Amino acid sequence: MEPLLLGTVVIAAGGFAFLNGFHDVSNSVATAVRTRALTPTIAVLLAALFNLVGALLSTSLALFFTDAGFGLPSGSTGLGILLAALLAAGAWGVFTWYRGKPSSSTHALLGGVIGAGGASRLTDGPAMDGAGEALLLQIVLPLVLSPLVAYLLAYAAVFPATWLLRHRSPGRVNRDNRMAQSVLAGAFALGHGLQDGQRTMAVILLALVGSGYATGSDMPLWVQVFAAVLLTAGSLFGGWRITHTLAHRLVHVDPLRGMTAQGVSSVMLFVGAISLHFPLSSTHTMSSAIIGAGANQRFASVQWPQVTRILAVWLGTAPITALLGAVFLLALSPLL
Structure with missing residues (x-):
């Protein structure tokens, strides 16, 4: 039974990677398409390639995620927790895409893992333990603080x-900033x-x-290639509902501020991944940078009611996916 469960987890992780690319390609292309720096087709192809x-x-x-491990039990119980978390994160990703709301796949996955791990105790299964401090300081804290940092940096x-x-x-300023946006x-x-891409690899x-x-x-090479290809495939299909939200319904952004938002968020992702080894949500980082850059204008261009609704989605992501993860784990418990 365990090999079958392992195969199911791998397939679900592939689906999560595809949905991640489908859901998050909007973050890469929204401002460039909005300011006409790139056509939608070129923007999506560029995003998928990179x-x-x-x-x-x-x-x-x-490897850091794997080392932290969240105290994940071995055997079928650990596989069940991962599968329940992936199903919860996937369900939330589909819902937020349909509603056109940017949300963090990483928050959703973590919420699903925590909820499924808690439900494991209700079925007298092994508990998740031993990774609380690492989870808080090196995973949760960067994810929570990154939107505020992105907003302030983009504004400044x-x-x-x-x-x-x-x-x-x-005219020249707009032309130069559109060229910079194409690169960024x-x-x-x-x-x-x-x-x-490394979230799927870690799972x-x-x-x-x-x-x-x-x-x-x-890291086995096939795992890295598997995650990369499915993330790219999802990006090629592109979730345009969220692109419309970021580009048109959130803030009226000009090429200079679009370039600034992309530059700040790109630097944060690179520093987080390469220098600090901190997981950062690309969705939270880009959305907050767009709001920060857009707020720094002479006219009130930020659509604050829309921002409030997006913040509500962000705050609800972890609790809702934790509940979904617990429900899925309880449903899977007879097989574990």
């Missing part, structure tokens, strides 16, 4: 960007691949380690 490259570049974050970055371009004509769209997608590696098919110190 998502693939980013996911193939590094496995350090995935508009000032030097405006000062540097003060002597140029508006690829850079952000690369950062997204570095960050989110599969945890499943393999818990089943005794791998060690936690090395």
Whole structure:
């Protein structure tokens, strides 16, 4: 039964990677498409290519997740927790896509793991323990603080960007910023691949380690390629509902502020993935940067009622997916 459960977890992880790319490609292309720096087709192709490259570049974050392990039990119980978490995160991702609301796949996955782990106790299964401090300081805290940091950095970055371009004509400023956005769209997608591509790798590696098919110190090449290809495939199909929200319903952004938001969020993803080994939500980072850059304008351009609704979705992601994860784990418990 355990090999079958392992295969199901791998398939579900592939579906999660596809949905992640489908859901989050909007973050890479929204501002570039909104300011006409790129056409929608070129933007999506560019994002998909750099998502693939980013996911193939590094496995350090995935190995960190595996090392932390959340105290995941071995055997069928651990596989059941992972499967329940993936199903919960996938269900939330489909719902938020349908509603056109940007949300964090990482928050959803963590919420699902925590909820499923708690439900395991109700079925007299092994408990998850031993990773509380690492979970709080190195995973939850960066995810919670990153939107605030992105907002403040983007708001502040508009000032030097405006000062540097003060002597140029508006036409040239817009043209140059659109060119910069074309480059930064690829850079952000690369950062997204570095960050989110490794979530799927971590889940599969945890499943393999818990089943005794791998060690936690090395990432099998097929796992990395599997996650990268499915993340890229999801990006190619593109969830345009969320692109419309970020580009048109959230804030009226010009090329300079769009370039600033993309630059700030790209740098944060790279620093988090490569230097600090912190997981950051690309959705939260880009959305907050867009709001921060857009708020730094002479006219009130931010649609605050829409921002409030998005914040409600963000705050509800972890609790709702935790509840879903618990429900799915209880439903799976007869098979574990």
